[in-house]
Amino acid sequence: MAIYQATASAPVNIACIKYWGKRDTKLILPTNSSLSVTLDQDHLRSTTTSRADPSFEKDRLWLNGSEEEIKDGGRLATCIREMKSLRREVEQKNPNEPKLSSFAVHICSRNNFPTAAGLASSASGFAALVSSLAALYKLPATPSQLSLISRQGSGSACRSLFGGFVAWKMGSASDGSDSLAVEVAPQSHWPDIHALICVVSDDKKGTSSTSGMQRTVETSPLLQHRIKHVVPERMNAISEAILAKDFDTFARITMQDSNQFHAVCLDTDPPIFYMNDVSRAIIALVTEYNRLSVENGGKLKAAYTYDAGPNAVIYAPKENLKEIISMVVKYFPQAEPFKDPFGLFGAQSVGAGSVV
């Protein structure tokens, strides 16, 4: 009896230009394009095994050992349905292929990073799910084509199909056929950029990205300004900065965009707060660090960015990392570099204190 099984993994990505807002909540079509850095393949990743078998009665999924319900019409069901439909096309073209599209699948997924790190796992999770089904079904699809499907699992997941620097083009088609991820540059283009994750709190976030961004779309006038007048220019400018390996511009835009994303959250009614006092203290520290460098005729040395939670991600060229880590440890005395540090582009991760 043949065994039909495949395993794939996908890393976490952290946005420099934030996705926040959907114009179509079912297809997950965003109100603006976004751009992220996918973290190192060796660290922070989801690994997923999918198996198809005629004896399976229904599709089932286990996440970190516990079974998750696959709700009819939900995001998981949509991704599995879309992947089976691509498999059907393969079977129609090659009648000798086994009819895997008619079998149920069992999917088992694990994250290699502690849930305590408070990092969103939906991006790596859905990207790994789609990649493992693509391998199982032997689909001739490109990462961009697969990103169309992982996008329907979680918007940010479309960007984890590529390594390095990745743009999610918002597209304009109402069926979502041009809302996909493209590579801006591979990691090897600019391996000097490192990401340092400062775990401020591992609490579950109060407002989920999905519901938070919907409330922002419905109530924030600032979001309308952002999507029309700010993001398009930033997307071009940061892409150029990446291609030119211009850290100064990359850092400036990354920090501005994180700030505007959190401003848009504050402009939401009722307001959404993701950062806390420790997050803001880290912003002050990075700002001061950069100010001293610029005052001495130098350039920006680090860039902070925050997603829908209080944890900081600091992007920096490798040569500044030691200095940044000792600075964080000095000003946040509770902070301890993890005993078994998971490097991100080779960097150490630091727990930057806990929230009071």
Ligand code: DP6
């Ligand atoms: C702040 O991708 O988690 O991290 O599409 O509803 O699943 P859904 O939202 P999600 O939102 C991510 C928001 C963000 C910014 C970003 O990653 O671009």
